[in-house]
Amino acid sequence: MMTEAENALFESGLKLKDISGVGNVLERKLITHFGSEGKALETLFKGDVHELCKVEGMTKKAACSLILNVSKEQNGVSLADFLKTKEAETLYFNILKMIKKHCHTEYAADFMELLVPYPKKRLDLAMNIQEKIASHLQLIQSLSPDEQKLIASLLSMISPVKSAPPQKVRDRVILAFSESVYLAAREKFGSMISVHLVTEMQECFDFFNSYPAVILFDFPEFELPDFDYDYFKDMDLVELEHLVPEMSLSFFVKNLKAFDAALKLAEILVSKSADGTFSSFSADTARHCRLLIQKINPNGDLAVGSDIEADRLKAISLKCDDVLLKQAAVLSEQLKGILMGSTLTLDGSQLMTILSGADLKTIVQDNVSKSYRDLLKASLSEIAAALSLKKEEELSLSDIFGDDIVCPVVIHQEVSAQFKKEILGKLSALEHKHKKQLSKEFACQKEAMTALVSDCLEFDCWYSAAVFAQTYHMTFPKLEVKDSNSKDSNSKDFKASPDFKNMFFDLKNGRNLFLTGKHGFDKIIPVSYDVENIVLLSGVNSGGKTSLLELIGQCLILAHMGFPVPAESFSFSPIEEFYYFGKSKGTLDAGAFETTLRHFSIVSKGVEKAVFADELESITEPGASSKIIAGLMETFYESGKTLSLFVSHLSEAIAKNCDIPIRVDGIEAGGLDDHLNLIVNRNPIKNHVAKSTPELIVEKLFLTSKGEENAFYKKLRGKFSSQKE
Numbered sequence: 001m002m003t004e005a006e007n008a009l010f011e012s013g014l015k016l017k018d019i020s021g022v023g024n025v026l027e028r029k030l031i032t033h034f035g036s037e038g039k040a041l042e043t044l045f046k047g048d049v050h051e052l053c054k055v056e057g058m059t060k061k062a063a064c065s066l067i068l069n070v071s072k073e074q075n076g077v078s079l080a081d082f083l084k085t086k087e088a089e090t091l092y093f094n095i096l097k098m099i100k101k102h103c104h105t106e107y108a109a110d111f112m113e114l115l116v117p118y119p120k121k122r123l124d125l126a127m128n129i130q131e132k133i134a135s136h137l138q139l140i141q142s143l144s145p146d147e148q149k150l151i152a153s154l155l156s157m158i159s160p161v162k163s164a165p166p167q168k169v170r171d172r173v174i175l176a177f178s179e180s181v182y183l184a185a186r187e188k189f190g191s192m193i194s195v196h197l198v199t200e201m202q203e204c205f206d207f208f209n210s211y212p213a214v215i216l217f218d219f220p221e222f223e224l225p226d227f228d229y230d231y232f233k234d235m236d237l238v239e240l241e242h243l244v245p246e247m248s249l250s251f252f253v254k255n256l257k258a259f260d261a262a263l264k265l266a267e268i269l270v271s272k273s274a275d276g277t278f279s280s281f282s283a284d285t286a287r288h289c290r291l292l293i294q295k296i297n298p299n300g301d302l303a304v305g306s307d308i309e310a311d312r313l314k315a316i317s318l319k320c321d322d323v324l325l326k327q328a329a330v331l332s333e334q335l336k337g338i339l340m341g342s343t344l345t346l347d348g349s350q351l352m353t354i355l356s357g358a359d360l361k362t363i364v365q366d367n368v369s370k371s372y373r374d375l376l377k378a379s380l381s382e383i384a385a386a387l388s389l390k391k392e393e394e395l396s397l398s399d400i401f402g403d404d405i406v407c408p409v410v411i412h413q414e415v416s417a418q419f420k421k422e423i424l425g426k427l428s429a430l431e432h433k434h435k436k437q438l439s440k441e442f443a444c445q446k447e448a449m450t451a452l453v454s455d456c457l458e459f460d461c462w463y464s465a466a467v468f469a470q471t472y473h474m475t476f477p478k479l480e481v482k483d484s485n486s487k488d489s490n491s492k493d494f495k496a497s498p499d500f501k502n503m504f505f506d507l508k509n510g511r512n513l514f515l516t517g518k519h520g521f522d523k524i525i526p527v528s529y530d531v532e533n534i535v536l537l538s539g540v541n542s543g544g545k546t547s548l549l550e551l552i553g554q555c556l557i558l559a560h561m562g563f564p565v566p567a568e569s570f571s572f573s574p575i576e577e578f579y580y581f582g583k584s585k586g587t588l589d590a591g592a593f594e595t596t597l598r599h600f601s602i603v604s605k606g607v608e609k610a611v612f613a614d615e616l617e618s619i620t621e622p623g624a625s626s627k628i629i630a631g632l633m634e635t636f637y638e639s640g641k642t643l644s645l646f647v648s649h650l651s652e653a654i655a656k657n658c659d660i661p662i663r664v665d666g667i668e669a670g671g672l673d674d675h676l677n678l679i680v681n682r683n684p685i686k687n688h689v690a691k692s693t694p695e696l697i698v699e700k701l702f703l704t705s706k707g708e709e710n711a712f713y714k715k716l717r718g719k720f721s722s723q724k725e
Contacts, residue, residue, distance in 0.1 A: 016040060020069045021062075029055055044070045049110035050160045064113050071114070075125060079116045081577075082560060084603075088580035091553050092117065098517055099563075102468040104155035108460040117560035120574040120608060123479070129562030130476060136466035137564075139269075148467075151268065155463070157261035158456045161449075164254035166247055168192055171428055172213035174243075175204065177220040184235060185217060192244045201225075212428035215243060228425070245432070245439035246300055252293060252442050252449075253300040259449050262456045263290040269459075289445055295438055302431045310434070313427040316387045320420055323386045324400065324411055331379045331401065332408035335372060376401060396422060465563065472516055474564035477555065478571040503573045503608065503643035505552060506530040510567035512551040526568070527551065527682050529665075534637045534644045538651035539667030539690040541697075544682045545647045546583070548667075549612050552645065553580050556610055573643065576607035583614045600632055603642075610643040611636060617650045626650045630657035637662075651689055666690025695720045 016027045016037055030040040033055045043051050044067055052063035072078040083089045096112060103109040118126045140148065174195040176182035182197040189195060193215070198204045201222045208214055214229040232238050241247050252259060266286040295306040302310050379401070384394040396419045401409050468474075509526035516524050527548055539545045555565040556578055603611055617625035629646060636642035637660050648654060651664045665684040698720065702713035 014041060014070070014073055019044070019066065019073060021066055029057070041070075045074070047071075047111060047114050049114075050107055060110065064110070067114055068116070071116075075118075075122055077116075077118055077122050077125075082117045082119045083557075084577050084579045084609075085581060085599075087582040088553070088557075088578050091550065091580055092557050095513065095554060095557060098513060099465065099468050102471060103460065103464040104152055105158055105457055105460045107160060107457040108464045111461040112465075115561055117557045117578070118562075119560070119576040121576065123560065123574055126560055126562035132462045133465045133469065133563060134476065136462045137469060139463070140466050140470055147268065151265065151463070152467075154261040154265045154268075155456065155460050158258045158265070158453060158460070160457065161251075161255045161258065161453050164250035166192055166244075166250065168194070169244055169246060171211065172215060172243070172432075173207055173211045174215045174217070175207055177218050181218045181235070188235065189240055189243060192240060192247065212425045213432060228429070241439060242436070245435040248439040248443050248446075249296060249300055249435060251446065253296060253298065255449075255453070256293060256296070256298055258453055259293050260290060262449070262452045263287075263293070265456055265459075266452060289449065292438070292441055292445070295434070302434050307430065307434060310427060310430050312388055313423055313430065316389070316393075316423050317420060317427065319387060320416070320423070323383055324416060327379050327383050327386075328401065328409045328411050330382075331375060334375050335407050335409060393419075393423070469564040472511070472513060472566050473521060474558075474566050475569060476564045477559040478569070479559075479574050480571045502532055503575070503610070503641065504530065504532040505555070505570065505572040505643065507552060507555065507567050508569040510551050510555065510565070510570065512547045513554050513566050514550065515547060516566065525682050529684050531643065531645055532663075533640075534633050534642070534660075534662060535646075536633075536651045536654060536662055536664045537645060537647045537667070537684060538649065538664060539647075539684070540669040540680060543667040543669060543680045543690070545667055546614055548682075548684070549614055549645065549647055553578070553612055573608065575610050575643065577609040579603050579609060579611045581611075581613040581616060583618065597628070603636075606641075608641045608643075610645075612645050614647045615649065616646060617648055623653075626653035627657050630654045630662075633662060634658060634660055663687060664689050669696060 016022050016030060022030070031037050034040040034043060047067045049060060049063045049067065052058055052066065053060055068078065079089070079092075083092055096115075100109045100112050103112060115129065143151070169192060172193060174185050174189060174193050175198050176185050176195060177198055179197065182195060186195040196207065198207065198220065201220075204220060204222070205225045208225045208227040208229070214227065216229055216231045217235045263286045267283050267290070270283050270286065295303050297303040304311055304314075380394065380397060383389070383397060383400075387393075389397070397415065400412055400415050400419075402412050507530065508528050510528070511521065511524040511526055527544070529548065529552070537545055537548070551566070555567060555570050556572065556575070558565045559570065559572060560574070560578075603609065613629075616629055629648065629650070633644060633646065633654070636644045646654075651666075655662050655664055663686065665686050666688040667680065667682065667684050668688065668690045669680050698713055698716045702710065702717050705713055
């Protein structure tokens with residue numbers, strides 16, 4: 001069964017050299033890294049930015065560019081086919097930034113950069129994206145707020161699986177007693193385990209004494225030390241993983257956090273996933289795998305709770321020194337108490353013994369030996385209880401304080417060292433046994449776990465898009481076609497009527513994404529507006545004309561990406577090209593003015609398009625600019641394939657210069673409120689020329705000033721009053 005990427009690759013017949021941006025050097029690098037041209041192309045078709053960035057010298061920007069070039073080869077469209085001006089591209093990239101903020105993984109954020117608005121001829125691709133986002137929106141709506149928070153938290157812990165370079169183990173050694181065995185063992189196992197050729201008994205003893213685990217493939221002529229070891233009769237039948245199960249475990253240790261989070265996510269979503277993403281994992285299977293990985297800790301050792309005996313031995317090794325020191329101090333105080341409370345009476349034979357040269361210390365020790373032995377026995381019992389020792393382990397510590405009575409009591413370090421070595425040896429053997437078993441179980445799950453992480457990352461791409469849509473209360477747009485004689489939409493299938501006459505959009509209660517992101521959803525007043533073919537929008541300063549133009553541009557771009565839009569509803573005619581012209585920063589010089597006109601000569605030709613312009617009159621002096629804008633609008637009207645919305649303060653002059661009927665709408669100001677803020681109806685009034693706001697601004701300054709300033713504004717205010725008369 002071929003994957004979607006493999007099937008696309010097979011059908012395309014594409015070669016690396018066919019892709020723009022792939023030269024001979026990069027082609028060799030890609031093939032070398034992925035092992036074949038097919039694998040390299042499959043990665044490009046999948047859009048896997050993370051994997052591409054592993055190629056020598058590959059940056060994230062270069063990887064995204066290559067993937068987009070592949071998409072262009074595959075689908076026949078690129079970003080520049082739809083977005084035709086720098087301002088349109090800026091609008092798109094700012095939308096993209098907002099979408100990426102809702103991604104939980106870097107993988108999803110990289111993926112978002114590969115989503116582009118598609119022109120009308122390839123809106124089937126946008127429809128595919130819409131279906132995926134819609135299904136994930138349904139999933140979000142089925143989740144409780146707590147479940148959504150948990151999913152977001154789990155996704156943030158998942159990253160692409162990483163390979164784990166093998167590291168040499170330090171707690172075991174291979175001893176060889178012949179040159180041939182030594183060379184063979186070093187060749188096969190030397191990369192992971194130290195291999196030594198031993199020719200003397202003392203050297204052999206030293207190795208046994210230094211390593212918790214010793215491995216043999218042959219025997220020496222001399223007698224082996226009395227220690228445990230592993231013996232393998234046939235080296236050829238032994239694989240490196242048998243001796244170093246950490247090799248298999250290291251992959252899981254490296255990806256422990258991602259695997260654990262992915263399994264928890266699978267448990268939650270196995271019955272809820274929007275498109276069966278996690279169907280290969282039942283909830284029971286996910287739980288079983290999660291319990292399995294919980295048996296190892298981030299260091300690759302057996303996790304606490306995995307084995308009671310291992311936990312006991314580990315606790316002994318950690319607590320041993322502290323317990324012995326504490327008990328030595330207690331025993332010293334107890335012995336001191338006995339000695340301080342004792343009196344010594346010597347009989348004649350004892351005096352004769354002392355005079356004959358005997359040590360008084362011996363007589364004193366004999367006098368308190370019974371009491372000391374009782375204390376020592378009790379101390380050993382305390383140590384055994386504190387460390388949870390077994391009987392044979394307790395016996396190993398029977399000489400920890402020695403036979404001689406000394407005060408303060410002294411710990412015999414050689415006894416302590418030997419005891420800890422025995423405990424660590426048992427622990428190492430037990431952990432090694434568990435690691436071998438876990439290694440086998442993990443090996444069976446490696447492929448499935450890797451696939452699960454990939455599924456989670458893929459899931460985040462669409463889930464994050466759905467979270468973005470939910471956050472801004474977005475809805476899916478309607479692709480419609482309007483007949484020139486009818487106001488009714490007659491088709492959702494944009495291919496059904498390719499030669500329609502009316503270009504339009506109909507926006508209900510839309511909120512500018514950028515403003516909503518900055519101020520919050522409830523702080524933004526919703527706007528409704530609809531336009532057919534060609535419209536001029538007039539209005540007050542700071543009335544929201546630019547924000548409205550930007551909002552409609554956001555809706556068109558998102559709709560052609562397959563995304564929901566920030567409105568209660570949005571119907572529109574699909575387009576091939578989108579032109580957005582922002583406010584000019586000043587009157588253009590002759591060269592820039594000529595370039596702008598040349599740009600519009602291209603706009604006036606060809607396919608269905610939307611042209612939005614914000615105060616284009618600043619390109620030259622008002623009289624000339626109103627005539628130029630009028631000429632542009634006439635040209636767009638005659639083509640019958642252009643949705644044009646021009647924001648201008650010269651709407652009346654432009655309309656007078658037009659030989660066709662042009663609808664002029666206005667955003668009107670209704671005065672000042674109690675706080676002297678402008679009262680504005682943000683919804684444009686159709687067929688209404690709205691004036692600018694200089695009179696209201698002067699009125700505000702007059703009401704908020706004093707003294708000479710107030711007199712100045714009063715005079716200006718009077719000018720407006722006289723004009724009205």
